[in-house]
Amino acid sequence: MRREQLEYAAARYGTPLYIFDxxxxxxxxxxxxxxxxxxxxxxxxxxxxxxxxxxxxxxxxxxxxxxxxxxxxxxxxxxxxxxxxxxxxxxxxxxxxxxxxxxxxxxxxxxxxxxxxxxxxxxxxxxxxxxxxxxxxxxxxxxxxxxxxxxxxxxxxxxxxxxxxxxxxxxxxxxxxxxxxxxxxxxxxxxxxxxxxxxxxxxxxxxxxxxxxxxxxxxxxxxxxxxxxxxxxxxxxxxxxxxxxxxxxxxxxxxxAECGYYLTEIRDVKKNKDTHYCIVDGGNHQLNYDGQIRGMYHPDIQVIPGDNRGQRKKWTVCGALCTMNDVLCSDVELADVRTGRVLVFERTGAYSAMEGMALFLSHSLPAVVSYDRNTGWSLLRDHQPTYIWNMPDESLKETESSADNILINEAELSAVNF
CATH class of the missing domain: 3.20.20.10 (Alanine racemase)
Structure with missing residues (x-):
């Protein structure tokens, strides 16, 4: 997929985002x-x-x-x-x-x-x-x-x-x-x-x-x-x-695998001791490469927008989860890393969108889009909140309350009849 297409998708649909070509x-x-x-x-x-x-x-x-x-x-x-x-x-x-x-x-x-x-x-x-x-x-x-x-x-x-x-x-x-x-x-x-x-x-x-x-x-x-x-x-x-x-x-x-791209925006950059960190709005609850261990291995990553011709240095890419295990990539050489840029992880068409800890910390699910040259872009799923699945279902509470009232009324009626 061409860089300009990736840049268009990030601007139109936001991040985190899955693209399937x-x-x-x-x-x-x-x-x-x-x-x-x-x-x-x-x-x-x-x-x-x-x-x-x-x-x-x-x-x-x-x-x-x-x-x-x-x-x-x-x-x-x-x-x-x-x-x-x-x-x-x-x-x-x-x-x-x-x-x-x-x-x-x-x-x-x-x-x-x-x-x-x-x-x-x-x-x-x-x-x-x-x-x-x-x-x-x-x-x-x-x-x-x-x-x-x-x-x-x-x-x-x-x-x-x-x-x-x-x-x-x-x-x-x-x-x-x-x-x-x-x-x-x-x-x-x-x-x-x-x-x-x-x-x-x-x-x-x-x-x-x-x-x-x-x-x-x-x-x-x-x-x-x-x-x-x-x-x-x-x-x-x-x-x-x-x-x-x-x-x-x-x-x-x-x-x-080859048809997928995962896009996540850099929201913060910092240096702790000798390590350069960039913090993205996604995380390893949304991205899974079989065999990856704490970001040790380096997949193909692009930085958009830009031409990636700036000075390259090693970065550790971390997600938005409150756990030290949320490392997408360690010591990977990247150029033009700054807030507002988007990292594009390639070959994410298989399992990456399905195997993560989707409900952890109640972050929203990424949007999902597809592209083909004949029909263009299609929104398959918009960004979806997950907090509603991590709390009591209010409709169930209302149902239980109604059932309890029915049982109480029947008990009162039985008492009167007796």
Whole structure:
């Protein structure tokens, strides 16, 4: 995004501010599609950035949904159920039933446990609808099931006329920097899928695989898995599998990270002993880079307005929170640092807007805008106060008061009748 565009957004919408450049999002999605080939499906994990769900639904084959909140977002955006891949480590029975009542057999559903399987079994028996399931294989964490449990789940499914194992779901973590990690996981999955076919006599048509491609957020921290060469290696690893079925690659960060900018204004500058500090109106409750520790690593930062040609010196950038942990960047070299200037943090399109401590100290939520060359700027969310969520709900107090009055009146009436 050009500097003049960033300056315009800061002036028009104020700070703190998230910007999502949809042209960059499209280019990155096209890059991933081209690198992995047309035979490989793409799934967008909307947890990375729900604000991009509508655009990504038009570009990818599936949208991964991991909560009822995310499901409601998709409903309001009118995302077709056929696009939804219903996932998540915890699926409550009432939530599964609500989704099933709405989407029925049009979605695909992951299964994290035997208990979850029984929810799908009960609903499908009652409604006589065939559901397409994706049991999730664990990587040794709390997610999914081990191989023995997976086999038991498949045995149960085989006894139901209304459940179908369409595929297997596997995700083992994020920010993987070595291509060899992809290759090892796909080799393991290949062996399992062949074992399921040859020994278990179960034919699996689809693999939903989350490779956890790393995004290089910091200077000097490259990620081979994010390069074109790394993606080519992933495609080759998929193509070399002896099991021949359909593969969908599930990504969030790799799609969205590059399209995002976080803007925060410098409100104060000072020097304490030998350290130069600039205090901004945002903070680490609104900005999150995976792997960042007390601002040790340096992301790409611009200072606007200006040309950044002044004398550069080291600054420690701190936010507005009343905690010494609120350090966005330590000893980063910047020029033209002064009050009124705006710092632009790049590659914040994934998770940064979602993972912070949004309610801490009751600061307002930043505004969110998007841009693309065809439609220009769009305000997706204005600055929102959060103090209303950090205090008793007055409407609830009024409701409780009314209920108490009703109980008192009924008690008085009963006393009179007695």
């Amino acid at each position: 949809l042209d960059i999002l499209k280019r990155q999605t096209d890059r991933l599609r081209g690198a992995l080939g047309d035979k490989t499906g793409l799934c967008y994990a909307m947890k990375a950035n729900p604000f991009l769900t509508r655009q990504m639904a038009e570009k990818v084959d599936r949208i991964e949904v991991c909560s009822m909140g995310e499901f409601e977002i998709c409903r309001r955006l009118e995302i077709p159920p056929e696009k939804l891949f219903i996932s998540g480590v915890l699926k409550k029975k009432e939530d599964i039933y609500k989704i099933l009542d709405i989407c029925q057999d049009r979605c695909r559903y992951t299964v994290e446990s035997v208990k979850q399987l029984h929810y799908f079994l009960e609903w499908s028996d009652a409604h006589m609808k065939v559901l397409r399931l994706y049991p999730r294989l664990t990587n040794g964490s709390q997610f999914g099931m081990d191989e023995d449990t997976l086999r038991s789940v498949i045995s149960i499914v085989n006894m139901s006329p209304y459940l179908e194992i369409e595929g297997i779901h596997y995700f083992s973590g994020t920010q993987k920097r070595r291509v060899r990690q992809f290759q090892e996981e796909l080799e393991m999955l290949d062996k399992l899928l062949l074992k399921m076919r040859n020994e278990w006599k179960v034919r699996i048509e689809h693999l939903e695989y989350g490779p956890g491609t790393a995004v290089p957020y910091f200077k000097g921290k490259e990620a081979k898995t994010y390069t074109d060469e790394g993606l080519d290696s992933l495609r080759e690893a998929i193509g070399s599998m002896q099991w021949k079925g359909n593969v969908t690659i599930e990504q969030g960060r790799a799609f969205a």
